[in-house]
Amino acid sequence: MVHLHKLAIEDTDELISINGRIYNSSTNQLTTRDNKQVQLKPIQAALLKLFIKHRGKLLSRDEIIQEVWKNKIVEDATVNSTLSRLRNVLGCKGDVIKTHHKIGYCLIGSVEPLEHNIFSERITETALSLDPDSPVTEPPTSKSPSKLFNLSVLTLVSSLILLIIYFLQASILDNTTRPPSNPTLTPLTHTQGIEFFPSLSADKNWLAYTHKADQHSPFELLIQNAKTYETTVIQDAPHMSSPFWAADNQTLYYQTFDNNRCEIKKITPAQIPAQSTISTVTVCGGQLSISPIAISSDNTWLYFSYKASKSMPFIVKRKNLITLEEQQLTFPSQKSYGDYSISLSRDNNKLAFIRSIADSLKELYVLDIEQNITSRIAQYRHVIYTTSWSPNDNEIVFVDSNDNLAAIDVRTRETRVLFSSEHHIQTPISVDTSTLLASVGEFKTNNVQAWSLTQPDEPPTPLIQSSFNDRGAVMFKDTDTTKIAFISNRSGNNQLWLYDGQAYEQLTHFAAGHTLNNLQFSHDGQLISFLDNNQLAILSLAAKEINHFGKLGDNFRNPIWMCGSSRYLLTTRLVNNSWMLHKIDAKLTAVETLLPEVDSVKGDCMTGHYYISKVHEDGIFKLANDFSKVMSGPLLPHTHFLDADEWHLEDGAVFFISQEQLLHTKLSNPGEAKALSSHLQGIKQFSKLGDTILLNHTSVSGSYIAHIQL
Incomplete structure (x- = not known):
């Protein structure tokens, strides 16, 4: 042995x-x-x-x-x-x-x-x-030649x-191909702010990329001479993004957003803005989009993502630049965020794109354009900003959940690591078999701020700050205790943390690859519900135990505790491609289906009424007391309420985010919504308890475009 x-x-x-x-x-x-x-x-x-x-x-x-x-x-x-x-x-x-x-x-x-x-x-x-050490069983005599040979x-x-x-x-x-032994990373840009979505002209003389100076600045387009590093800003609209060089090395296509209208434009010659001509190519919807675009190598087809309104998903379309014909290529479910992050293969035959099913469920698809066949390649539970075909058109380059630069073979579905770095890498673009361009560095950091309704003229004050991403805070308060639960990667991966005003406590110890959101305290403050990779979970603060509901792979959205309860929750759940409203008994782990086509739900615990937002419709709707039907609505019919952390109900009033401003109005007279304060700008999500509103404060960190030699 x-x-x-x-x-x-x-x-x-x-x-x-x-x-x-x-x-x-x-x-x-x-x-x-x-x-x-x-x-x-x-x-x-x-x-x-x-x-x-x-x-x-x-x-x-x-x-x-x-x-x-x-x-x-x-x-x-x-x-x-x-x-x-x-x-x-x-x-x-x-x-x-x-x-x-x-x-x-x-x-x-x-x-x-x-x-x-x-x-x-x-x-x-x-x-x-x-x-x-095993005993010798043969006697200590000389062996015959045949035995020695045997x-x-x-x-x-x-x-x-x-x-x-x-x-x-x-x-x-070692079933994952080893990454190259000595890859090199060379910075190419040095502008203050974040820089991403690089595009290199075919002759490799011109680099275009998207730039954002700070949190409140618009996206702008920069063109840099690859030899002299001289940089020019293209000034055409408040928001510009997603540059893509045509094969002629002169024409640059890009996206703009202005007056609630997304357009794709081109500038020629892009290198000399003072002598160039700008023209609109097509409309990409009514929402801001920074999804990449693509042009076929023969300059015949333009591929892009289109989003008609906030309540509609992204779809992929293409436009013939000669005949001006437009075609819709993908048909995502109305319940999903839709299709984006497109990349066209070099032979112009295959289109890769990401389909977002939920916050932490993304699917990679490949469309065979000639045969009109769409194949799902893989599922992921992290954000993927871009996909890029490798030069052989058999692999798709992306950033995996461990921040490695990786490539997946669309034939075998096998993934190999191209580059493992301590740097944060995003938006990679293949240049040739051994060269890529990518954005390197953190795009942003989040901290938690507090703002009081009793001091409307004062700006928000810092509450939880670190050099990491602290976000999604919710508060519980009683006569003896005030505590704040939030999400942070300060220990390495995203975890749940608790802050009591003096000390911080890490509540969870998840391994990498967990997307956490939608925190809510129970009525007694002893339980915290949250979504873990879209699966409903409840953490007991006393026992330090976590219970998950449903099976792995289930998709929940926007859970809330019912008014005055530490046992029952309301949440939406994806069932047979439809978001259904459910009632959850946390004690018995029982699930009751209530209503179809529901995005989110909120309770006004002072009046005892519950309201929902719908998948396909703007506004909010009042529910019957038994949750069996909608009693009235829509209220605020020109606002789409998608996520529960974008609106709040209290004592007959609704607080909600519109165009990154925090507004409020009475449900009895919803037509007179007003901003709470001029200090509350750039708001993405919030939570409210009494007179205190907790906000995510986002700051632009810093990133640069780098040349990666494998």
Whole structure:
């Protein structure tokens, strides 16, 4: 039989067992206890190797910074985030990397190198014992030549079997293609703000990209000379985005939005704005869109996403630039956000696009244009801003849930990692077989602010601030307690946090890949409902336990606790391609179906009435007391209420967001909606309790366009 002997760990060891997890130090891949492969980012791998090298030893924060970051100036938040992300990848809390408060960190538990013949354990002991301690059964007499020959052959065969099994097992462990060993990332732009959606002319002399200076600035279009770095701003409309160079290297197509009208325009020659001509090509709807556009290489067809109104989904259309004929190419469900992030293959035969089913459910599709056949390639639970065909037209490049630059083969559905970096990469565009352009850096950060109805002339004040994304805050208050629950990635991944005015407490410890939203306190403040990858979940603050409702893959939306209840919830759920209103008994986990075609629901707990917003209609509608039917409506018929964090009901008044302003009006006279304050601008979502309104305050961080050489 085969025994694994404990060895001293050397820098040359490739396979290392860490409390049941297998780490391949040559490829930086980790196999978890449930046989999932995870590609570590370089900074995570460097940190893990340091812990392995000094396993059992307490490492101070200064020692970690010195060895991992090579004495660069690093903020504590960066070290904390890297440690948290590594712990999440390892799938551990404290059983691998232990924190010694204010002292340092230590790798604990079983850490052992694996000999390559660990993979031979499946071989039965029919021929030869490899155990050096096993007893010798043959008498100590000289063996005959035939026996020696047979033993030699048997030893050779056994060795070959061991070698074959090792390589087979190694290939199973390493089923994701390794990323390139030394990719390089070179910044190309240096403008303050965020820069994204790059487009390079066919002759590679001109770079166009979208730019946003700060949170309140519009999107604008910049063109940069790739050789001299001289940059020109195209000034045509308040919002400009999604540039795309035509094959002639002179004509640049782009999107604009002005006066509630989305248009696709072209400018020629784009390099000399003072001498150029701008013309409108087509209309892309009545909503702001930053979805990419595409032009066929023969300059015949323009492909784009179209959204008629807020209540309608994005659809993909194309326009013949010669005959001016327009065609609708995709037909998403009216209940989805729709189709966007399009990319046309270089042979002009295939169109890739993303279909958003819900906040954390995206599907990648490929349309065979000639045969008019649409195929679903994959499902994802993270935001994908762009897709880009590789030059061979067989792979689609995108950013995966671990922020790796990846490519999925549309024939085999297999994904390989192209580039793993500690930098945040978005909107990648393939240039050739080994070159990409992408936006590098965080687009934005979110913090929580508070604003009081009793001081309407005062601006919002910071409530929860960090260098991370803190958002989605809700408040609970009684005579003794005030606490705020919110979502933050301050520990590495998105988690639920609690703030009592003095201290912060992390409530959840999810691994990567969880999209969290729609937090709500129960009436007694002991439970928090939320959506975890669109699945309804309830967290008990006392027991620190989470219960999920429905099955994995279910899609819920906008859950609320019923007035005065810590047991019953109302929520919408996607059933047979229709959003249905349901009543949930959290104690018995029972589900009751109430009404179809409902987007969101709210209760006015002072009047005892409930109101809904509908999938296909603007305005809100009053429900019967038994939830069996709509009694009246629509109220505010010119406003679309999609998400529950965009409106609130209280004492016969409705508070809601319209054009990023927070308005309010009485339901008895809804035609006189007024802004709450001139200080409340750029509002995306809010929550309200009494006189306090909690807001997400978004700040533009900073990103740049980079050249990535694989």
